[in-house]
Amino acid sequence: MVTFQTRLSQISKINGKVILANDYDRSVKNLETKTIQNIKQLHPFLCGIKLNFHLLLPLSAKAILKINNTAHRYGLQTIADIKLNDIGNTNRVTTEHLWNLGFDAVIANPIMGLDSLKNLVKSSHKSGKGVITLCHMSAPEARLSYDMEIKMGRKQQLYQLFLNWALAAKVDGIVVGATFPKIIQYCSKKAGKNLKIFSPGVGTQGGNANEVISSGTDYLIVGRTILNSKNPSSVAKELQLQSFGK
Numbered sequence: 001m002v003t004f005q006t007r008l009s010q011i012s013k014i015n016g017k018v019i020l021a022n023d024y025d026r027s028v029k030n031l032e033t034k035t036i037q038n039i040k041q042l043h044p045f046l047c048g049i050k051l052n053f054h055l056l057l058p059l060s061a062k063a064i065l066k067i068n069n070t071a072h073r074y075g076l077q078t079i080a081d082i083k084l085n086d087i088g089n090t091n092r093v094t095t096e097h098l099w100n101l102g103f104d105a106v107i108a109n110p111i112m113g114l115d116s117l118k119n120l121v122k123s124s125h126k127s128g129k130g131v132i133t134l135c136h137m138s139a140p141e142a143r144l145s146y147d148m149e150i151k152m153g154r155k156q157q158l159y160q161l162f163l164n165w166a167l168a169a170k171v172d173g174i175v176v177g178a179t180f181p182k183i184i185q186y187c188s189k190k191a192g193k194n195l196k197i198f199s200p201g202v203g204t205q206g207g208n209a210n211e212v213i214s215s216g217t218d219y220l221i222v223g224r225t226i227l228n229s230k231n232p233s234s235v236a237k238e239l240q241l242q243s244f245g246k
């Protein structure tokens with residue numbers, strides 16, 4: 001079975017390493033049509049599309065499946081950004097639903113604990129699906145939680161523990177905010193080829209694509225900078241070129 005990591009890596013060799021965060025406010029109508037238009041228009045510059053609660057809550061299962069099938073027709077991988085964090089049984093039922101909706105991977109929160117994370121990865125990989133875990137988020141206040149000093153065997157910061165758990169659980173990738181390039185560098189050095197780094201926070205949140213790519217990020221996750229631009233294709237194309245810089 002071809003893995004999520006392989007599928008993403010294959011398309012990114014051709015299309016670059018930009019994943020569209022297809023987020024829209026509640027004021028926006030026709031979410032399904034708009035998203036399908038985005039896929040059709042922007043797919044040459046993307047390797048994947050990420051759906052968050054912006055679409056997952058208002059849209060029907062039929063609409064989500066149609067979006068995922070359309071993305072797949074254009075070779076894109078699809079990620080459900082629900083920051084999953086629950087007991088094993090709930091994680092299992094949730095991912096079964098996500099896979100039935102056509103998603104290729106889920107973003108999860110490792111605070112669920114190492115054993116639960118290992119189980120989630122095992123069951124997802126059995127279905128050819130991927131798991132990406134939070135390591136250090138992009139918002140400025142993420143410092144307060146993810147940089148927190150903890151004592152688990154030795155003194156370390158929470159994001160260091162989450163990085164170690166990601167490696168131990170053999171997840172496919174970690175989220176490290178584009179607004180923290182030094183932490184990207186640290187994680188990239190420590191993880192080597194064992195983990196892919198996904199960085200949201202480029203543009204609108206202040207992260208710089210060139211800087212994060214040279215710091216070790218593998219995939220840029222970008223939403224509003226593309227979606228709110230007057231010319232989404234040219235912004236996506238520019239980011240695509242920057243993403244090839246690694």
Ligand SMILES: O=c1ccn([C@@H]2O[C@H](COP(=O)(O)O)[C@@H](O)[C@H]2O)c(=O)[nH]1
Pocket residue numbers: 021023052081136137138139175176177200201202204205221222223224225
């Ligand atoms: O640390 C994180 C984790 C997830 N996100 C999500 O990524 C996108 C970013 O959208 P932009 O419009 O490019 O800011 C969005 O879905 C977030 O919920 C994040 O920003 N930071």
